Every structure is written in structure tokens, then in C-alpha cells.
Amino acid sequence: MTENDGVDQQLRGHLAHLKLTAIAEALAPALEQAEQTKPGYTRFLADLLQVEVQATQQRALVQCLGFRW
Numbered sequence: 001m002t003e004n005d006g007v008d009q010q011l012r013g014h015l016a017h018l019k020l021t022a023i024a025e026a027l028a029p030a031l032e033q034a035e036q037t038k039p040g041y042t043r044f045l046a047d048l049l050q051v052e053v054q055a056t057q058q059r060a061l062v063q064c065l066g067f068r069w
């Protein structure tokens with residue numbers, strides 16, 4: 001197990017505890033993309049948080065409209 005593996009597990013644990021499921025799902029691809037594009041820390045975090053905000057808004061809309069998937 002590498003140091004990154006331990007950090008990845010810790011991140012996934014924190015995300016699960018905080019119920020940030022959209023970020024948890026987007027994390028691996030976002031990290032891979034960040035390796036290539038090298039965004040700043042602030043941009044990387046803002047992009048991940050935007051994923052969670054959009055997912056939360058989508059869930060709220062679905063609940064408001066009474067849809068069941």
C-alpha cells in the first residue's frame with residue numbers, strides 16, 4: 001500500500017461520513033484529470049464542490065416534483 005492509497009481511503013471515509021456521495025463518485029476521475037491538467041488547489045476543490053452542489057440540486061428537484069427513479 002502506498003501513501004496515496006492510505007490518503008485515498010481516508011478521503012473516501014470522510015466523504016462517506018459527510019454523505020458527499022457525488023464527490024466520492026467523482027473523486028477518482030477528478031484526480032486523474034488533475035494529474036494531467038494541474039489545476040490550482042482552489043480550482044480543483046471548487047470543481048469537486050460544484051459536482052456535489054449540482055447533485056444536491058438535482059435530488060431536491062426530483063423530490064420536489066415527486067419523481068421516483
